[in-house]
Amino acid sequence: xxxxxxxxxxxxxxxxxxxxxxxxxxxxxxxxxxxxxxxxxxxxxxxxxxxxxxxxxxxxxxxxxxxxxxxxxxxxxxxxxxxxxxxxxxxxxxxxxxxxxxxxxxxxxxxxxxxxxxxxxxxxxxxxxxxxxxxxxxxxxxxxxxxxxxxxxxxxxxxxxxxxxxxxxxxxxxxxxxxxxxxxxxxxxxxxxxxxxxxxxxxxxxxxxxxxxxxxxxxxxxxxxxxxxxxxxxxxxxxxxxxxxxxxxxxxxxxxxxxxxxxxxxxxxxxxxxxxxxxxxxxxxxxxxxxxxxxxxxxxxxxxxxxxxxxxxxxxxxxxxxxxxxxxxxxxxxxxxxxxxxxxxxxxxxxxxxxxxxxxxxxxxxxxxxxxxxxxxxxxxxxxxxxxxxxxxxxxxxxxxxxxxxxx
Amino acid sequence: xxxxxxxxxxxxxxxxxxxxxxxxxxxxxxxxxxxxxxxxxxxxxxxxxxxxxxxxxxxxxxxxxxxxxxxxxxxxxxxxxxxxxxxxxxxxxxxxxxxxxxxxxxxxxxxx
Numbered sequence: 001x002x003x004x005x006x007x008x009x010x011x012x013x014x015x016x017x018x019x020x021x022x023x024x025x026x027x028x029x030x031x032x033x034x035x036x037x038x039x040x041x042x043x044x045x046x047x048x049x050x051x052x053x054x055x056x057x058x059x060x061x062x063x064x065x066x067x068x069x070x071x072x073x074x075x076x077x078x079x080x081x082x083x084x085x086x087x088x089x090x091x092x093x094x095x096x097x098x099x100x101x102x103x104x105x106x107x108x109x110x111x112x113x114x115x116x117x118x119x120x121x122x123x124x125x126x127x128x129x130x131x132x133x134x135x136x137x138x139x140x141x142x143x144x145x146x147x148x149x150x151x152x153x154x155x156x157x158x159x160x161x162x163x164x165x166x167x168x169x170x171x172x173x174x175x176x177x178x179x180x181x182x183x184x185x186x187x188x189x190x191x192x193x194x195x196x197x198x199x200x201x202x203x204x205x206x207x208x209x210x211x212x213x214x215x216x217x218x219x220x221x222x223x224x225x226x227x228x229x230x231x232x233x234x235x236x237x238x239x240x241x242x243x244x245x246x247x248x249x250x251x252x253x254x255x256x257x258x259x260x261x262x263x264x265x266x267x268x269x270x271x272x273x274x275x276x277x278x279x280x281x282x283x284x285x286x287x288x289x290x291x292x293x294x295x296x297x298x299x300x301x302x303x304x305x306x307x308x309x310x311x312x313x314x315x316x317x318x319x320x321x322x323x324x325x326x327x328x329x330x331x332x333x334x335x336x337x338x339x340x341x342x343x344x345x346x347x348x349x350x351x352x353x354x355x356x357x358x359x360x361x362x363x364x365x366x367x368x369x370x371x372x373x374x375x376x377x378x379x380x381x382x383x384x385x386x387x388x389x390x391x392x393x394x395x396x397x398x399x400x401x402x403x404x405x406x407x408x
Numbered sequence: 409x410x411x412x413x414x415x416x417x418x419x420x421x422x423x424x425x426x427x428x429x430x431x432x433x434x435x436x437x438x439x440x441x442x443x444x445x446x447x448x449x450x451x452x453x454x455x456x457x458x459x460x461x462x463x464x465x466x467x468x469x470x471x472x473x474x475x476x477x478x479x480x481x482x483x484x485x486x487x488x489x490x491x492x493x494x495x496x497x498x499x500x501x502x503x504x505x506x507x508x509x510x511x512x513x514x515x516x517x518x519x520x
Binding site for chain 2: 194195196197250251254255257259261262265298301302306315
């Protein structure tokens with residue numbers, strides 16, 4: 001175990017990483033999604049991310065952090081002490097990262113919770129009531145994110161089982177992807193389900209900011225500024241680049257033409273897949289993980305989605321659910337003990353890790369699916385999930401917010 | 409007096425405008441419109457799925473001219489806006505009953 005002494009280098013890197021992960025949600029996710037919707041819904045789409053970030057930020061310091069990362073209670077949840085950060089000395093060090101201040105660790109983890117629920121918004125755009133979203137965010141963070149973060153990262157029962165998740169393949173991406181699927185099953189299809197981006201330029205900027213911010217997400221998850229952070233940084237970039245190339249390749253094979261949306265979708269898929277593995281695998285493993293994830297996501301989006309007919313508007317399940325599950329599984333295959341002594345995968349003589357990873361994927365997937373369905377049904381019965389048909393057809397910006405994205 | 413309505417490719421607007429100015433046809437009203445012709449738009453593909461985009465952006469010019477200038481203006485537009493590919497657009501010519509210049513109250517051909 002690392003000696004508990006404040007390290008200013010580590011602290012500086014973790015403050016930087018925290019700001020980088022914040023950038024992923026605002027404006028990264030907001031722009032990525034905002035560009036893909038119809039122009040009549042651009043503001044509502046961006047607004048969902050802003051509300052997700054703000055609501056989560058407040059919850060996190062009130063009771064979110066202690067419930068997910070507080071002292072473990074029977075492997076299920078953290079102890080609800082330190083409400084409103086009471087009792088935490090400004091100079092106290094983080095128990096799970098003993099070279100940085102606890103409050104820096106709290107802020108870093110806050111940005112993870114916020115982006116997870118913001119990611120879900122991509123599936124439900126163009127038809128969900130804004131009020132329903134405002135109810136969904138706190139309920140989902142409280143009942144789904146906090147327990148799962150505790151189980152996998154906060155010393156809960158999945159961590160005790162040995163599930164490996166470096167930066168959030170299960171906690172963030174699989175979690176968001178399955179929740180998205182559950183919500184769209186309740187919401188039903190939009191009247192017009194075509195994906196015709198109104199301004200792909202926004203999405204390109206958003207995707208590039210996500211890629212940039214992801215270095216804080218993954219390399220920051222080393223919780224220190226050293227060799228492991230560097231290794232995770234390089235693995236992250238390598239997998240992303242490989243996934244971008246293979247998605248463009250799939251485009252050419254399937255439609256004959258490479259597309260820019262395909263390229264940035266591939267980059268996101270690669271970032272998602274390498275997330276749980278970033279601090280465990282070599283660059284060789286990263287290339288395989290990245291190259292394959294785009295093929296899995298592409299098939300899921302172009303074939304499986306149309307076959308089953310669920311309206312996952314911006315492919316949150318298709319990219320984050322599928323990519324997160326693949327990344328979590330691949331961590332069990334490619335984790336190299338000489339990269340990180342905490343993880344040994346099947347390739348290095350520990351096939352049992354694959355089983356552990358599958359348990360992690362199944363538990364997180366099933367729990368999220370059931371809890372999100374329950375939350376969704378409760379909101380539907382009280383507030384109502386979906387806007388009126390007229391509002392949907394004419395656009396949410398003018399109807400729900402009385403403003404519009406474009407004056408021309 | 410006639411109204412000439414030309415629906416053309418947006419990227420042809422500048423050359424058409426310049427050519428019209430060369431033949432002393434200066435007055436024109438331009439609108440950005442959407443429309444489709446016989447080919448019913450084009451196909452775009454996003455994340456591996458093809459979508460028919462059946463309304464494409466076009467530019468509409470409205471020009472009021474005296475009867476003797478109609479052929480010259482129409483020929484100029486055809487010559488400059490033509491690419492020979494599907495989607496070049498159309499020109500319509502319709503009679504105009506009266507033209508009034510608001511500034512002076514002039515009517516008829518001298519107001520054109």
